[in-house]
Amino acid sequence: xxxxxxxxxxxxxxxxxxxxxxxxxxxxxxxxxxxxxxxxxxxxxxxxxxxxxxxxxxxxxxxxxxxxxxxxxxxxxxxxxxxxxxxxxxxxxxxxxxxxxxxxxxxxxxxxxxxxxxxxxxxxxxxxxxxxxxxxxxxxxxxxxxxxxxxxxxxxxxxxxxxxxxxxxxxxxxxxxxxxxxxxxxxxxxxxxxxxxxxxxxxxxxxxxxxxxxxxxxxxxxxxxxxxxxxxxxxxxxxxxxxxxxxxxxxxxxxxxxxxxxxxxxxxxxxxxxxxxxxxxxxxxxxxxxxxxxxxxxxxxxxxxxxxxxxxxxxxxxxxxxxxxxxxxxxxxxxxxxxxxxxxxxxxxxxxxxxxxxxxxxxxxxxxxxxxxxxxx
Numbered sequence: 178x179x180x181x182x183x184x185x186x187x188x189x190x191x192x193x194x195x196x197x198x199x200x201x202x203x204x205x206x207x208x209x210x211x212x213x214x215x216x217x218x219x220x221x222x223x224x225x226x227x228x229x230x231x232x233x234x235x236x237x238x239x240x241x242x243x244x245x246x247x248x249x250x251x252x253x254x255x256x257x258x259x260x261x262x263x264x265x266x267x268x269x270x271x272x273x274x275x276x277x278x279x280x281x282x283x284x285x286x287x288x289x290x291x292x293x294x295x296x297x298x299x300x301x302x303x304x305x306x307x308x309x310x311x312x313x314x315x316x317x318x319x320x321x322x323x324x325x326x327x328x329x330x331x332x333x334x335x336x337x338x339x340x341x342x343x344x345x346x347x348x349x350x351x352x353x354x355x356x357x358x359x360x361x362x363x364x365x366x367x368x369x370x371x372x373x374x375x376x377x378x379x380x381x382x383x384x385x386x387x388x389x390x391x392x393x394x395x396x397x398x399x400x401x402x403x404x405x406x407x408x409x410x411x412x413x414x415x416x417x418x419x420x421x422x423x424x425x426x427x428x429x430x431x432x433x434x435x436x437x438x439x440x441x442x443x444x445x446x447x448x449x450x451x452x453x454x455x456x457x458x459x460x461x462x463x464x465x466x467x468x469x470x471x472x473x474x475x476x477x478x479x480x481x482x483x484x485x486x487x488x489x490x491x492x493x494x495x496x497x498x499x500x501x502x503x504x505x506x507x508x509x510x511x512x513x514x515x516x517x518x519x520x521x522x523x524x525x526x527x528x529x530x531x532x533x534x535x536x537x538x539x540x541x542x543x544x545x546x547x548x549x550x551x552x553x554x
Contacts, residue, residue: 186207186236188207188209189390189394190233190393191208193397193398194233199413202414209413212412212416213412215410216410218415221411223508224336226336226548227337228409229334229336229337229341230333231332231400235329237299237331238295238297238299238301239387240296240309242309245320247291250312251309252452254456255285255455256271256272256448257285258449263287264289265287266355268287269282269283269447270284270285272304272456277438277439277460278436279437283296283298288359296387300429306323327390328390329387330389330392332400333379333384335378336379336381336382336383337551339381341403343384348371348384348386354376355376369395370388370389371388371396378421380551381420381554382553418505422547423548425545439457440469472519472521473502473518475514475515476516476531476543477540477543480537482513482533482538484538486502486515487502488500491537493529498519499519501531502515504516504531507547509547510547515531528541529541
């Protein structure tokens with residue numbers, strides 16, 4: 178365990194995780210479960226792909242923008258186009274720097290024209306809120322921008338049996354991907370107000386449940402029992418990472434950072450190119466015109482071995498053509514997979530190699546995802 182755990186923040190379920198044999202680790206300044214006794218990462222990963230897994234991701238940030246014109250204001254700041262969705266829908270978007278690199282990626286929940294709820298990454302919540310506040314002050318807008326990091330928990334119910342779990346607990350099941358419902362339900366005799374969004378980070382059918390912090394333990398305990406009843410299990414952030422890597426989903430600090438532009442990271446689809454304003458717009462449009470100097474690709478191992486992040490990618494002549502941003506063993510494929518930032522001349526099907534401590538690991542360039550997408554199942 179991290180020697181500095183006393184300075185790390187703890188979520189509302191910390192004691193539950195400890196009591197259930199979780200190996201705890203630091204994530205974005207929070208002490209969170211990496212995996213649990215009784216199976217570990219592979220078993221938890223497999224449960225999500227075949228049955229259902231339950232993740233505590235309460236370390237994720239929470240923020241809100243409230244007041245007249247809140248959504249229009251956010252649309253002038255964040256990359257994606259909020260006019261493309263309506264109240265009750267959520268949208269993946271980016272907070273960019275003026276050079277087009279990524280401060281953070283986040284989910285925006287559009288409640289009304291005067292209210293937007295945001296879920297950024299744990300370590301970047303303060304930075305995102307500060308950037309929004311700076312923009313609000315520059316415009317002189319009368320808006321409330323709130324850091325609600327410790328006001329809500331966030332749980333992810335992910336896998337083919339997710340609907341059975343939600344039904345057993347009496348939670349709503351939004352039918353449309355990236356839509357959400359605010360609801361008041363009775364759980365174990367207690368009235369609970371929460372939000373349920375049809376989304377996730379695993380590539381499977383799933384929901385994210387956002388209860389108030391004070392109700393988090395009650396909601397989690399009820400969900401955990403329902404998950405166990407259908408043969409699923411609680412899953413830690415180790416399995417969450419292998420699942421998202423199989424899908425080719427970007428992770429901040431790996432595929433996304435203030436050193437990597439949205440175009441290089443392959444998330445240009447989350448940019449409202451026709452908008453007149455958003456942070457980093459001019460730089461991104463210029464790079465789109467000129468061509469990005471790097472691009473993100475998937476790499477499928479052709480030799481035995483496990484790719485890791487931050488290793489050199491070499492072409493057939495041994496020339497350095499990029500670096501991996503993520504790498505892992507895929508339990509679904511039984512094979513090594515990686516994501517990498519490479520020279521734009523690299524093409525799908527190219528045979529490359531990773532330099533892992535002086536040993537060459539052969540890889541083929543592929544287009545993620547590495548496994549089937551079931552989010553709309």
